[in-house]
Amino acid sequence: RKEVEQDPGPFNVPEGATVAFNCTYSNSASQSFFWYRQDCRKEPKLLMSVYSSGNEDGRFTAQLNRASQYISLLIRDSKLSDSATYLCVVTIAGGADGLTFGKGTHLIIQP
Amino acid sequence: DAGITQSPRHKVTETGTPVTLRCHQTENHRYMYWYRQDPGHGLRLIHYSYGVKDTDKGEVSDGYSVSRSKTEDFLLTLESATSSQTSVYFCAIIGTNNEQFFGPGTRLTVL
Numbered sequence: 001r002k003e004v005e006q007d008p009g010p011f012n013v014p015e016g017a018t019v020a021f022n023c024t025y026s027n028s029a030s031q032s033f034f035w036y037r038q039d040c041r042k043e044p045k046l047l048m049s050v051y052s053s054g055n056e057d058g059r060f061t062a063q064l065n066r067a068s069q070y071i072s073l074l075i076r077d078s079k080l081s082d083s084a085t086y087l088c089v090v091t092i093a094g095g096a097d098g099l100t101f102g103k104g105t106h107l108i109i110q111p
Numbered sequence: 112d113a114g115i116t117q118s119p120r121h122k123v124t125e126t127g128t129p130v131t132l133r134c135h136q137t138e139n140h141r142y143m144y145w146y147r148q149d150p151g152h153g154l155r156l157i158h159y160s161y162g163v164k165d166t167d168k169g170e171v172s173d174g175y176s177v178s179r180s181k182t183e184d185f186l187l188t189l190e191s192a193t194s195s196q197t198s199v200y201f202c203a204i205i206g207t208n209n210e211q212f213f214g215p216g217t218r219l220t221v222l
Contacts, residue, residue: 049208101154103153
């Protein structure tokens with residue numbers, strides 16, 4: 001059974017702080033990994049892909065640990081606009097048969 | 112912008128009536144997907160298509176059918192809508208690195 005687990009939160013974080021989320025996946029055959037961002041009543045939008053070597057995009061850093069089967073997302077210098085739900089997503093065998101989504105972690109950045 | 116539109120964006124219908132949701136894409140993507148999103152469940156795959164007239168079932172396909180008569184359109188049909196099908200429905204296409212891009216969603220209420 002495909003499963004992706006996330007802490008639903010909410011994470012209440014002061015503006016400017018650093019926040020990190022983890023996500024675990026159960027299928028060792030998972031091949032591709034992503035973080036999506038979803039704002040209230042909107043569609044999920046790709047935040048970043050997660051590569052084995054880890055990758056960074058501005059204030060956002062994603063890492064993959066295949067041995068322990070988890071991925072992480074770090075947000076530095078958090079902004080009010082970072083408030084959203086962050087979805088952990090994995091695919092099996094190329095993903096043509098769809099993505100498996102975690103239920104999301106709700107982040108609230110407080111002024 | 113992945114060039115995906117969905118129609119209608121909102122619909123209220125009654126139990127037992129047929130409903131068809133449309134997903135339209137403008138970039139000639141071969142793969143298209145239908146997901147539903149519900150509180151406590153995250154996004155779940157209903158059906159997907161890997162080409163014109165080629166479709167397959169996802170995790171929660173019962174009560175739904177799909178059709179793809181041309182590349183740009185992927186239709187989701189609820190033959191006889193039930194209250195359990197009240198949900199937000201997202202269409203998606205797959206990108207070059209197995210990431211998926213979503214349409215704006217259709218909010219369906221079945222009374």
